[in-house]
Amino acid sequence: MFSHEKLKRFCKEVFLTMGCPQEHAETAADVLVTADLRGVDSHGVVRLSGYVRLWEIGRVNANPNIKVVHETASTALIDGDRGLGLVVGPEAMKIAIDKANQAGTGWVAVKNSNHYGIAGYHAMLALEHDMIGITMTNASAHVAPTFSVERLLGTNPISVAVPAGKEPPFVADFATTPVAYGKIEMYQRKGEPVPLGWLQDEKGCPTTNAYATHEGGALVPLGGDREHGSHKGYCLGAIVDIFSAVLSGANYGPWVPPFPAYLPVPENPVGQGIGHFLGAMRIDAFRPADEFKANMDTWIRRFRRSKPAQGHKRVLIPGDPEAETMEKRKSRGIPLLESVVEDLKGVADKFGIKF
């Protein structure tokens, strides 16, 4: 078990050594460790060495000049200057919140960025301002559109955070595929077949082969197949791609640069870096915040106390599992796989830092 404070201090030191300004290093470390605290281990410190490698090959700029390229009362287009998405995301959300304070809502499209960690972190920044936070990001292509065998979309997550009154906030944060890729890797490690409905083979047929993506196959959109609504998951992934990248001037579809630094960046880019889209809506731009929050409490309580299905003890509200894991890990610490610890030690050695 590792304390989240210690992990955060370590990450911050790594980012500082990379040349990140103090405030950026603090934010980036907070985004990473918050993922681990919330139980989204796939987006936490396990990725630290990946960010370092992107910086080493010059794809990440440790000291970016994040700037507004164009704006209106309720919108802004941001150039992330190849910064860490972990820094660009929160900066963009700050602008969205400022706009919402002035104009009721604020919407920011971001180009020229990199992987921004868990979407939920950015959406949740709106909560303390009595605003609804919304964000989405595109990612490199692993998902085939319905009826296609080509990988053209990322797992393109969406997050929406809604403040409540006495209840904890509603926080949805999900990829637009049946499962995240990390779950498929777990089956690979166990040497077991995956359930039907997660992957397709090189011909576009459903498969249980956990290695299908290594053999010309692809992840499928949420829904799984046409009969179960995969065209709707395809719509969602496409909307995320368009809002994040076509609207901002980032790369979209198969042109999105991959996270692993050893993979080549697609040729003939159609934009700059990867793209995000973030929004903040002031509750009282619609109705009094107290009224809204009292109704959110009613909504949450009604859903939470609904009758569970056979074999289940309770019905969850989006955000419940993550909030509970956070509570636990804050006091008991964060469990890390041995391989992740080794990876972090490698980063420490590289920079002459103690882990």
Place this chain on the structure above:
Amino acid sequence: MFSHEKLKRFCKEVFLTMGCPQEHAETAADVLVTADLRGVDSHGVVRLSGYVRLWEIGRVNANPNIKVVHETASTALIDGDRGLGLVVGPEAMKIAIDKANQAGTGWVAVKNSNHYGIAGYHAMLALEHDMIGITMTNASAHVAPTFSVERLLGTNPISVAVPAGKEPPFVADFATTPVAYGKIEMYQRKGEPVPLGWLQDEKGCPTTNAYATHEGGALVPLGGDREHGSHKGYCLGAIVDIFSAVLSGANYGPWVPPFPAYLPVPENPVGQGIGHFLGAMRIDAFRPADEFKANMDTWIRRFRRSKPAQGHKRVLIPGDPEAETMEKRKSRGIPLLESVVEDLKGVADKFGIKF
């Protein structure tokens, strides 16, 4: 085959006879017949008699005073005054478009409305203004949250319309369930079991019983079951419910009034009528519209020409099937089931109009 002009004239006459003002009758008829033209038969003239019955029992106000209750530069809260959603929806979208012209984006939450027909109609109103149109609406509860046996959410559709340059626009319009209820009714008529992954029984277990919802069962969220991401479909349906109704002051969750006039309205309402949420984003509030539209063309062409899966001839762009059906039906006419024709004749008789 029925010509869309004739069907529209007939619907308009019905709405006029109900007491709708000229312009409202025109709009409502256009929304209904556009659904039939686009092949969304479940939301077209088949529902005309249903709207009439809601008017007869006083749940629909034929001459509503649709008014702005509260607003900011980029937002408005609208009271639909129990008007036809078919009229309230386009009125709200007009306000969103006006706001977007001024502030870059416009966002409208609507309470005290009724069923607004196909979501896509309202989203597409933004297209001719070089704006992205977004809308969602809640609906009466047929869907059980993941792990629950209670029906707490509607099929809560989302529509996003994005303008392109030389290509037709991108128009996503989908319920947040694997299938619409109309598809399940088709299996009931054929006396066949439905595929697993559409419905659950009264215990919350997957079932092929097409009549499950008559026997304590429920529709499931997009994803089907937890293993295939139904918690993500649950998130989507919940977001639609919250944006449409908690933000506006309409009824949400199990309190949403049903479309059929013979069903009782839930007791102890938590708001007024049903709710919608609509938004318009001016493209050039982010980047020049020409640049954006050229990139949308690239996006659309890359996806459309991607390699099809085995057994499929081509990969579709959201909106393609509806646009193609519209083209066909505009010239060849709209096919109506005998039962629908009888239903329309019934409405005609009731009002002393010729069908």
